[in-house]
Amino acid sequence: xxxxxxxxxxxxxxxxxxxxxxxxxxxxxxxxxxxxxxxxxxxxxxxxxxxxxxxxxxxxxxxxxxxxxxxxxxxxxxxxxxxxxxxxxxxxxxxxxxxxxxxxxxxxxxxxxxxxxxxxxxxxxxxxxxxxxxxxxxxxxxxxxxxxxxxxxxxxxxxxxxxxxxxxxxxxxxxxxxxxxxxxxxxxxxxxxxxxxxxxxxxxxxxxxxxxxxxxxxxxxxxxxxxxxxxxxxxxxxxxxxxxxxxxxxxxxxxxxxxxxxxxxxxxxxxxxxxxxxxxxxxxxxxxxxxxxxxxxxxxxxxxxxxxxxxxxxxxxxxxxxxxxxxxxxxxxxxxxxxxxxxxxxxxxxxxxxxxxxxxxxxxxxxxxxxxxxx
Amino acid sequence: xxxxxxxxxxxxxxxxxxxxxxxxxxxxxxxxxxxxxxxxxxxxxxxxxxxxxxxxxxxxxxxxxxxxxxxxxxxxxxxxxxxxxxxxxxxxxxxxxxxxxxxxxxxxxxxxxxxxxxxxxxxxxxxxxxxxxxxxxxxxxxxxxxxxxxxxxxxxxxxxxxxxxxxxxxxxxxxxxxxxxxxxxxxxxxxxxxxxxxxxxxxxxxxxxxxxxxxxxxxxxxxxxxxxxxxxxxxxxxxxxxxxxxxxxxxxxxxxxxxxxxxxxxxxxxxxxxxxxxxxxxxxxxxxxxxxxxxxxxxxxxxxxxxxxxxxxxxxxxxxxxxxxxxxxxxxxxxxxxxxxxxxxxxxxxxxxxxxxxxxxxxxxxxxxxxxxxxxxxxxxxxxxxxxxxxxxxxxxxxxxxxxxxxxxxxxxxxxxxxxxxxxxxxxxxxxxxxxxxxxxxxxxxxxxxxxxxxxxxxxxxxxxxxxxxxxxxxxxxxxxxxxxxxxxxxxxxxxxxxxxxxxxxxxxxxxxxxxxxxxxxxxxxxxxxxxxxxxxxxxxxxxxxxxxxxxxx
Numbered sequence: 001x002x003x004x005x006x007x008x009x010x011x012x013x014x015x016x017x018x019x020x021x022x023x024x025x026x027x028x029x030x031x032x033x034x035x036x037x038x039x040x041x042x043x044x045x046x047x048x049x050x051x052x053x054x055x056x057x058x059x060x061x062x063x064x065x066x067x068x069x070x071x072x073x074x075x076x077x078x079x080x081x082x083x084x085x086x087x088x089x090x091x092x093x094x095x096x097x098x099x100x101x102x103x104x105x106x107x108x109x110x111x112x113x114x115x116x117x118x119x120x121x122x123x124x125x126x127x128x129x130x131x132x133x134x135x136x137x138x139x140x141x142x143x144x145x146x147x148x149x150x151x152x153x154x155x156x157x158x159x160x161x162x163x164x165x166x167x168x169x170x171x172x173x174x175x176x177x178x179x180x181x182x183x184x185x186x187x188x189x190x191x192x193x194x195x196x197x198x199x200x201x202x203x204x205x206x207x208x209x210x211x212x213x214x215x216x217x218x219x220x221x222x223x224x225x226x227x228x229x230x231x232x233x234x235x236x237x238x239x240x241x242x243x244x245x246x247x248x249x250x251x252x253x254x255x256x257x258x259x260x261x262x263x264x265x266x267x268x269x270x271x272x273x274x275x276x277x278x279x280x281x282x283x284x285x286x287x288x289x290x291x292x293x294x295x296x297x298x299x300x301x302x303x304x305x306x307x308x309x310x311x312x313x314x315x316x317x318x319x320x321x322x323x324x325x326x327x328x329x330x331x332x333x334x335x336x337x338x339x340x341x342x343x344x345x346x347x348x349x350x351x352x353x354x355x356x357x358x359x360x361x362x363x364x365x366x367x368x369x370x371x372x373x374x375x
Numbered sequence: 376x377x378x379x380x381x382x383x384x385x386x387x388x389x390x391x392x393x394x395x396x397x398x399x400x401x402x403x404x405x406x407x408x409x410x411x412x413x414x415x416x417x418x419x420x421x422x423x424x425x426x427x428x429x430x431x432x433x434x435x436x437x438x439x440x441x442x443x444x445x446x447x448x449x450x451x452x453x454x455x456x457x458x459x460x461x462x463x464x465x466x467x468x469x470x471x472x473x474x475x476x477x478x479x480x481x482x483x484x485x486x487x488x489x490x491x492x493x494x495x496x497x498x499x500x501x502x503x504x505x506x507x508x509x510x511x512x513x514x515x516x517x518x519x520x521x522x523x524x525x526x527x528x529x530x531x532x533x534x535x536x537x538x539x540x541x542x543x544x545x546x547x548x549x550x551x552x553x554x555x556x557x558x559x560x561x562x563x564x565x566x567x568x569x570x571x572x573x574x575x576x577x578x579x580x581x582x583x584x585x586x587x588x589x590x591x592x593x594x595x596x597x598x599x600x601x602x603x604x605x606x607x608x609x610x611x612x613x614x615x616x617x618x619x620x621x622x623x624x625x626x627x628x629x630x631x632x633x634x635x636x637x638x639x640x641x642x643x644x645x646x647x648x649x650x651x652x653x654x655x656x657x658x659x660x661x662x663x664x665x666x667x668x669x670x671x672x673x674x675x676x677x678x679x680x681x682x683x684x685x686x687x688x689x690x691x692x693x694x695x696x697x698x699x700x701x702x703x704x705x706x707x708x709x710x711x712x713x714x715x716x717x718x719x720x721x722x723x724x725x726x727x728x729x730x731x732x733x734x735x736x737x738x739x740x741x742x743x744x745x746x747x748x749x750x751x752x753x754x755x756x757x758x759x760x761x762x763x764x765x766x767x768x769x770x771x772x773x774x775x776x777x778x779x780x781x782x783x784x785x786x787x788x789x790x791x792x793x794x795x796x797x798x799x800x801x802x803x804x805x806x807x808x809x810x811x812x813x814x815x816x817x818x819x820x821x822x823x824x825x826x827x828x829x830x831x832x833x834x835x836x837x838x839x840x841x842x843x844x845x846x847x848x849x850x851x852x853x854x855x856x857x858x859x860x861x862x863x864x865x866x867x868x869x870x871x872x873x874x875x876x877x878x879x880x881x882x883x884x885x886x887x888x889x890x891x892x893x894x895x896x897x898x899x900x901x902x903x904x905x906x907x908x909x910x911x912x913x914x915x916x917x918x919x920x921x922x923x924x925x926x927x928x929x
Contacts, residue, residue, distance in 0.1 A: 224791070226793055226794060227788075227790065227791045227792060227793055227794075228776065228777065228780075228783060228789075228790050228791070228792050228793075228794070229790035229791060231769070231773075231776075231777075231794065232777055232790075235762060235765075235773065238762055238764060238765065239758075239759075239761075239762045239763070239764075241722065241753075241755075241758060241759040242758075242759055242760070242761060242762045243762075244720075244721065244722065244741055245720050245722065245741050245751055245753060245759060246741075246762075246773045246774045246777060246836065247741055247742045247745040247746075247773075247774050247777045247778040248773075248777050249742055
């Protein structure tokens with residue numbers, strides 16, 4: 001717990017550094033764009049990883065119910081957009097703030113209900129959480145269809161009801177955090193695939209606002225964990241029987257952990273959406289849970305203990321690895337498979353690797369941090 | 376009765392686990408047709424002796440034993456339970472060894488099922504019996520034989536019912552039926568068979584045992600219920616500290632003599648004489664009369680407390696704790712002494728009523744109990760008493776910080792106030808010095824400390840609360856003698872100087888008698904009686920043995 005970086009993390013760091021070295025050395029790859037991508041993705045997904053910390057510390061294991069928070073976040077965003085359309089809010093920062101406030105409120109409320117459910121299934125939080133996530137996304141798909149949103153931007157043009165699958169955030173608070181950043185190397189080569197964007201819209205190399213928001217959330221969480229409530233929460237996870245007789249109040253602390261996690265996930269979704277520039281509804285929120293889980297595990301957390309630092313480091317490692325490995329491998333394959341048909345099958349390798357890294361880490365952590373390792 | 380050849384003869388059996396000698400030359404012989412009672416306190420060596428006789432693997436894993444076992448006069452050395460069974464021994468363990476989802480009949484005939492022959496039977500015999508596991512069972516015969524075994528016991532148990540649906544008493548009979556169903560069983564060993572039974576079921580069991588003995592089997596009954604011994608046994612052996620201290624005919628020996636033999640050594644006539652507690656004890660107690668305690672105000676009252684602690688169930692205990700006293704809670708393992716505090720603090724589901732200083736105290740709400748001046752140091756030091764991976768400083772301050780809001784930097788922020796790490800360290804350093812805790816300082820972790828030092832850290836947590844009433848369970852278990860003395864002295868000083876009321880649960884009667892003013896003995900989940908510390912070993916023995924005091928002292 002005291003040593004944030006253990007052997008697996010050091011090996012990983014070396015691997016990541018090697019990949020980035022290859023990327024820098026390759027003439028075919030745009031290092032500047034890759035680096036920008038990596039930093040952007042760290043900021044976009046980082047808060048999701050942080051959201052996993054409180055339940056892990058409270059002894060609830062990995063919160064596979066994160067989609068509940070994502071749903072709350074999306075609801076906050078679309079509601080804020082609708083309210084803006086009706087003239088109840090200005091665009092830009094007020095709208096973003098409103099979306100975040102609505103998201104956190106909804107996340108806390110959903111989280112509380114979810115926490116009460118988890119109390120009844122003690123010992124099976126992981127599995128139940130997983131299915132709660134799936135079920136909530138499915139249920140919410142119906143809600144998106146019938147909810148009384150009116151704004152033409154949001155709903156299907158034909159039929160006049162039901163939110164669209166994908167809603168662009170243009171003119172609302174698209175990239176409001178990202179834009180507040182350091183552009184760096186302005187005379188760099190043109191951004192090859194993203195060149196469709198107007199140069200003025202070109203995103204900064206270091207999305208300082210986004211990363212700052214992520215780090216601020218991490219600092220706030222770390223600060224909370226050092227307060228009386230935070231210590232009681234960690235105690236409830238570290239040794240529930242001790243926590244019980246010492247007066248920490250185990251069930252309330254577990255509830256608090258789930259509420260915090262869901263609210264953080266909701267806020268994280270607002271940040272994610274502003275960076276993506278799109279609101280993706282229906283089944284989209286399901287895709288964000290496993291990467292977050294893999295990230296915190298890569299950071300060195302186990303089912304029994306997790307720190308904010310591990311969540312921060314994990315987010316960095318995971319995204320850096322994910323961003324750089326497919327193009328580098330692709331590049332290598334292209335360069336060395338020239339003329340050899342048999343290697344053409346390796347084209348899919350990057351995607352396979354992505355899945356392997358993600359699920360492999362989850363599997364690895366689930367098998368070693370399991371309950372049978374307790375004392 | 377003493378036919379010339381004993382079925383089982385144990386001669387000068389010795390056994391040590393590491394440094395600990397648990398059997399020091401115990402001998403015992405068991406004759407056909409008799410019921411022999413083996414009596415002793417917890418830890419006297421009864422179970423070890425039986426494990427040796429029954430070839431339990433734990434004995435051989437730990438280096439075997441010395442001495443000789445003779446069965447029917449022939450030297451024998453059972454190394455596995457199967458070998459012991461082949462020698463004609465049967466054993467009924469304290470924990471049932473039955474398969475819940477099988478019927479009673481299937482359990483009785485387990486692994487000895489009659490087979491039907493048929494196609495698989497013929498195939499199997501062609502292969503030299505190697506396929507016997509695949510043969511079909513002859514269910515009718517299986518039922519019939521199980522039925523016969525149960526009838527021999529003289530009990531009505533529906534043999535076709537699944538074990539899980541049978542009451543506990545019936546399960547016990549199924550266990551016994553399984554053991555006697557093997558034709559060659561000539562000696563049956565029962566380990567506290569009545570401990571889990573209701574009174575009527577226990578009576579039926581005892582009658583069954585008598586019938587079994589009449590039919591020629593030898594029965595060895597391990598028990599600590601002296602009245603049971605008196606009721607059924609022909610002869611008895613008392614084991615104490617691994618030695619046989621008394622044996623003979625039950626008819627010729629009084630209950631009191633057995634009780635005294637059972638816990639005689641451990642109790643000096645008056646443990647307080649000469650000790651520092653003597654004058655003080657006399658002052659509080661008004662001599663050795665426990666009723667003098669009624670002069671002090673009532674602090675805690677428990678009424679009909681029932682606690683579902685596995686293995687230590689409390690079944691309707693009533694207890695009064697008076698302000699300023701040290702009350703001991705003693706009793707044999709499994710009788711429920713450990714469950715009382717655990718139930719009060721919600722470690723186990725509990726029912727009943729409690730009052731603290733006259734106001735009702737809800738059960739299982741440790742925060743409220745702590746806030747109102749109760750503190751609890753559980754017996755499970757490593758699992759419950761400490762947060763092993765955290766610092767000593769946080770362990771010691773945790774309750775005071777959580778419940779009383781001490782050691783906080785901005786207390787006005789409530790739950791969001793930060794820890795005052797400096798105050799935490801200061802506090803820890805003070806206790807480390809006061810209790811002489813061997814460690815590397817406040818940032819050390821309990822997981823690295825020895826048992827005695829761990830206990831001191833755990834103690835510091837509850838003492839930091841400055842409680843009115845301290846519940847402390849097995850404070851000296853598994854720790855060295857120096858730490859033990861220090862902890863007991865600390866409790867006594869706290870009681871005398873600050874007037875802290877202490878309720879101490881311990882399985883060591885001697886320790887309770889040294890420290891406490893009064894001692895409540897728990898038996899069968901209830902308070903069997905409360906004795907002054909100076910009461911005679913005989914009185915304690917009788918209460919431990921399950922005999923209720925005639926005159927309630929409340």
